[in-house]
Amino acid sequence: MPSPTPQQPARTKGEVKVWLTAAGLTLGLIMISGLLLLIAINGLSVFWPDRVAVYTIKEGDKETRIAGSLVKTQQRRKPDGSFVSEHSIFTGNKDAYNLAFRFINDSDIVNQTDAKGIYVAERMEYGDAIFTPVALQLGDGKKVPGEDAAFASEFARLVKEGNERREEILRIEKHEIGDINARMKRLEIRSRKEDVKAEIAKEQALYQTLADQAQKLRTAQTADKLIYKLASGEERSQNVGDILHFYQPNDIGVFDQFIVFLQAIWEFLMAEPREANTEGGIFPAIFGTFVMTVLMAVMVTPFGIIAAIYLREYARQGFLVQVVRICVNNLAGVPSIVFGVFGLGFFVYGVGGFIDGGVQYPLAPNWWFAAGFGALACIGLAVYLSTHNRTAIPTQQKRQKFLQKVEGVLWISSVFLVIITVARCPYFGGFFSDSLPTPTFGTGGILWASLTLALMTLPVVIVATEEALVAVPRGVREAALACGASKWQTIQRIVLPSALPGVMTGVILAMARGAGEVAPLMITGVVKLAPSLPLDLSWPFIHAERKFMHLGFHIFDLGFQSPDSEGAKPMVFATTLLLILLVVALNLAAIKIRARLRKRYQASAF
Secondary structure, X not given: OOOOOOOOOOOOOOHHHHHHHHHHHHHHHHHHHHHHHHHHHHHHHHHOOOOOEEEEEEEOOEEEEEEEEEEEEXXXXXXXXXXXXXXXXXXXXXXXXXXXXXEEEHXXXXXXXXXXXXXXXXXXXXXXXXXXXXXXXXXXXXXXXXXXXXXXXXXXXXXXXXXXXXXXXXXXXXXXXXXXXXXXXXXXHHOOOOOOHXXXXXXXXXXXXXXXXXXXXXXXXXXXXXEEEOOOOOEEEEEXXXXXXXXXXXXXXXXXXXXXXXXXXXXXXXXXXXXOOOXXXXXXXXXXXXXXXXXXXXXXXXXXXHHHHHHHHHOOOOHHHHHHHHHHHHHOOOOHHHHHHHHHHHHHHHHHHHHHHOOOOOOOHHHHHHHHHHHHHHHHHHHHHHHHOOOOOHHHHHHHHHHHHHHHHHHHHHHHHHHHHHHOOOOOOOOOHHHOOOOOOOOOOHHHHHHXXXXXXXXXXXXXXXXXXXXXXXXXXXHHXXXXXXXXXXXXXXXXXXXXXHHHHHHHHHHHHHHHOOOOHHHOOEOOOOOOOOEOOOXXXXXXXOOEOOHHHHHHHHHHHOOOHHHHHHHHHHHHHHHHHHHHHHHHHHHHHHHHHHHHOOOOOO
16 A cells, blocks of 8 residues: 655745745845946956067058057957957057057957066156166266166166155145145235235245245256157157156066055055046045035934924824925935036025125115014014923813914014025125135035035935834833923933934935935036145135035046046046945944944834
């Protein structure tokens, strides 16, 4: 008799959907990891010193030689429909070839060799130079041949001296002469009202002294010459003072390659951009992105918390509050460029113009004093009602509700009157009216860009804070009220601290969105190249009116506005990787703070 088959366990209802959900999550993580890996490989490969080969190329009836490193090999369709292998070779020497990249068909390459003694040098202009050295022509008349054993050490010494002189020139022109220009600008404004000719003459004399000192250093930068030969046999000359650093890619080992790799990354992080942002570093963009993101978070957090506390704890839950919540949720879906246009009109032209030049259409003095006294009266009455309108007698409930409505009307009226009093003040002529027509705050700057992004991310913080307040257990509130705490004391000392981890979640989401936005910044303060940082050691140290650079806009500029698209592609990947790392670092810092708050206030559900 056959043995009974064991009964198969019944499949749990919904198990297939669970596995489908897990598969979707896994696929999403694989896609994100693949994208990050692609960006990291393409971004970091920019800084690795590739070997340089010498190619013999057939061009018609003659052969030419070029030196360069292979970037990629791709298939290109010919007019007859067939395919041919095409090599993209980085040749550098833009001053000689006009382009830094060259595309060569595989069939046109006659020979390829790895030659020793080839140098790769990064220059202040025209990008990298790939060459074989011929000699060093020193300023004192001496000549060091390229075959000399002391050539490399002498070349390194001259490059180091040139870098030190360049830093000294930058210090003089950017800091000392920059401070003089700032003082001269202030003296020029003062000269419209008083005689400051003596002070101007003193500053001009100091300026001339520093300018002469910088000119001597610039002359010294051109004293030593490097004579080198291209792979084609052409000899050229280069000022050693214009060379930043050099290495020999075919003569160094893996360890030295790694050192060159780290030096290139350090320069990319700490130097200023050059050559239409395709060369040099991106430190101003990193600094501008960091400052703008932190400033945005500082601005949006208190306003978002205050709005959420009022909507959840104080506002009467009814039709009007529901409409407000719908509007807040809809604001989260408004395109970012719309916020940028609003920021340009309200913050830049409106508030900025008011700060610069004062009131454009002031009230008559009598009406202004009336508005001011009306505002003070409304505030006083509202404060009086809020402190004295406290009764628990049932017969006076209607009177209390009426007084609460009166108090609300008084607060709204006081806000309206305060705005009129400030915005239409006939006695305010602006803080920077002497500088007009040149605007100070009436143009794009990091302050207005941060405020615009704070307004854009405000709905995220409000919604997250409301959800965090709702998640605080009701028993905690009732216990605080039972102990004699007022409603505000309960919110301040019990509810809000317990909801802070949830609030930090909203701030993290706001920072993640705001740090990567570009469209609003393009019309509220971001620029292609900012000569000065918004924070420096010059008084008043914080310059909220200055324009700034941003990593997101830098990526856009490199990818779509660069004159050398092939040369810009690696920099696009490197900058994108850095932007991702910066956003991750800021989010990790916020997550660390949230974890500490969650550990401290275990009562919260977040």
